Amino acid sequence: MSTSENLRVELLSRTPPFGLRLWVVLGISIWAAILFVLGLICFLLIYWRRRGNHHDIAEPEIPDVTKEIAVDEVGSRAFVDNICAPESHIFPVKERDPEKESQRMSAHLITSKSIDDHNLIECSSVHQYDRSQGLYSGDEGSSAYDKREYSQCGTMSMSPRGGLPEFSHLGLGHWYTLRELEHSTNGFSNEYIIGEGGYGVVYHGCLVNGTDVAIKKLFNNVGQAEKEFRVEVEAIGHVRHKNLVRLLGYCVEGSHRMLVYEYISNGNLEQWLHGAMRQQGVLTWEARIKITLGIAKALAYLHEGIEPKVIHRDIKSSNILIDEEFNGKLSDFGLSKLLGEGKSHITTRVMGTFGYVAPEYVNTGLLNEKSDVYSFGVLLLEAVTGRDPVNYSRPAKEVHMVEWLKLMVGSRRAEEVVDPEMEAKPTKQALKRALLVALKCVDPVADRRPTMGQAVRMLEAEDVLSREERRKSRLAHVDGGDT
Numbered sequence: 001m002s003t004s005e006n007l008r009v010e011l012l013s014r015t016p017p018f019g020l021r022l023w024v025v026l027g028i029s030i031w032a033a034i035l036f037v038l039g040l041i042c043f044l045l046i047y048w049r050r051r052g053n054h055h056d057i058a059e060p061e062i063p064d065v066t067k068e069i070a071v072d073e074v075g076s077r078a079f080v081d082n083i084c085a086p087e088s089h090i091f092p093v094k095e096r097d098p099e100k101e102s103q104r105m106s107a108h109l110i111t112s113k114s115i116d117d118h119n120l121i122e123c124s125s126v127h128q129y130d131r132s133q134g135l136y137s138g139d140e141g142s143s144a145y146d147k148r149e150y151s152q153c154g155t156m157s158m159s160p161r162g163g164l165p166e167f168s169h170l171g172l173g174h175w176y177t178l179r180e181l182e183h184s185t186n187g188f189s190n191e192y193i194i195g196e197g198g199y200g201v202v203y204h205g206c207l208v209n210g211t212d213v214a215i216k217k218l219f220n221n222v223g224q225a226e227k228e229f230r231v232e233v234e235a236i237g238h239v240r241h242k243n244l245v246r247l248l249g250y251c252v253e254g255s256h257r258m259l260v261y262e263y264i265s266n267g268n269l270e271q272w273l274h275g276a277m278r279q280q281g282v283l284t285w286e287a288r289i290k291i292t293l294g295i296a297k298a299l300a301y302l303h304e305g306i307e308p309k310v311i312h313r314d315i316k317s318s319n320i321l322i323d324e325e326f327n328g329k330l331s332d333f334g335l336s337k338l339l340g341e342g343k344s345h346i347t348t349r350v351m352g353t354f355g356y357v358a359p360e361y362v363n364t365g366l367l368n369e370k371s372d373v374y375s376f377g378v379l380l381l382e383a384v385t386g387r388d389p390v391n392y393s394r395p396a397k398e399v400h401m402v403e404w405l406k407l408m409v410g411s412r413r414a415e416e417v418v419d420p421e422m423e424a425k426p427t428k429q430a431l432k433r434a435l436l437v438a439l440k441c442v443d444p445v446a447d448r449r450p451t452m453g454q455a456v457r458m459l460e461a462e463d464v465l466s467r468e469e470r471r472k473s474r475l476a477h478v479d480g481g482d483t
């Protein structure tokens with residue numbers, strides 16, 4: 001018999017245990033192997049995609065945002081010790097509109113505390129402030145807000161953490177119903193609106209158990225697949241730090257996507273430095289350092305304390321909320337990832353905000369934690385100077401705060417940069433330390449910037465220093481001597 005005939009006979013022979021012919025068994029085996037390989041490839045692809053989406057990623061990214069980049073300008077030369085270099089700066093186009101922001105603030109009571117004792121604001125009185133009308137409770141025609149309901153919630157929020165719902169620990173995440181949140185905001189009535197940002201409208205809600213919450217009602221068109229949304233939100237919910245605004249839970253119903261946060265009752269840094277909260281007093285140096293140091297710690301935690309690390313991407317003063325003890329609390333962390341890049345109006349958000357964004361991000365599209373460090377440096381300078389990062393109403397040399405500051409420090413006029421509103425000026429040493437940290441953070445070369453952990457240590461040294469100085473000056477005062 002020829003070989004081919006042998007093969008034919010073999011293929012036609014029956015095999016145990018089912019008595020199938022060999023060629024049938026071979027066919028089935030080949031198909032099964034093909035299907036298995038395809039299945040494995042699909043599984044790996046899905047797995048990698050999910051892992052990639054899970055958090056804000058640590059590796060440098062190249063977002064598709066180049067079309068949104070506009071204005072460019074050449075930075076000027078200046079130096080402080082060894083931290084200055086000429087550099088070109090290009091900024092994206094997302095600009096803050098303070099007028100619009102203040103219009104959005106709506107009837108909302110805030111009880112200020114007498115905080116002089118803590119040396120945190122330079123003047124204060126106990127009163128209730130109605131943001132929509134710029135009135136205090138002592139003023140005529142206070143607020144249209146339902147005070148009875150608010151005061152119930154307000155009381156809860158004052159108690160240290162007492163009002164937070166026990167079930168809100170994420171891990172499982174607390175899923176609020178639409179009904180529950182509607183009820184807490186009187187049907188999302190305008191009177192409960194605190195403000196509006198790039199992600200959506202923020203409401204002040206009061207849950208049935210009396211807990212104050214801030215509800216971020218995301219714009220519908222950024223609605224994600226339900227499951228994906230839950231996974232992302234729960235990942236954000238796991239991240240906990242004293243200086244991060246706590247995410248209590250979420251609501252996903254139909255096209256609705258909402259995030260429920262702890263309510264932070266003392267405004268945000270932007271309002272204290274440039275907006276409505278200025279009427280309550282001027283933040284002291286100590287308060288400014290306390291707030292910014294807290295934010296530095298939160299960022300060090302996001303960058304160095306968790307895995308995978310989280311890059312905030314939008315550090316700015318309106319994202320720094322302030323509690324009754326003047327702790328700074330960073331909000332919106334993890335949101336840029338949650339809401340996804342590549343969706344048209346989100347792309348501006350991915351880029352951060354005008355004046356805070358690191359030059360290399362705009363130049364190269366690369367983003368890593370050093371971009372957050374840059375924005376933090378801008379924030380610190382904003383706190384020291386009380387100036388907006390970019391203000392076109394100032395003389396040309398002063399429009400961009402960072403460049404102006406480098407010029408001032410380079411020409412030994414550092415003391416003139418301090419917020420003129422602050423009556424009690426910082427000591428020379430405290431000022432020098434804060435400026436040094438800030439200028440290191442805004443170094444045009446990303447690699448030369450400190451990590452956030454290093455920035456914290458440098459600022460903490462400043463904190464210890466100023467406490468020691470205060471102690472010395474108290475002793476000198478008591479002794480009447482010059483220690």
Ligand SMILES: Nc1ncnc2c1ncn2[C@@H]1O[C@H](COP(=O)(O)OP(=O)(O)OP(=O)(O)O)[C@@H](O)[C@H]1O
Pocket residue numbers: 194195196197198199200201202214245261262263264265267268314318319321331332
């Ligand atoms: N947890 C919260 N407690 C109290 N107020 C909050 C809370 N979260 C946000 N707000 C306030 O709601 C308003 C809108 O905040 P949101 O973060 O949406 O916008 P933004 O910071 O102004 O802009 P962007 O979305 O570009 O960051 C701000 O006045 C902010 O201080």
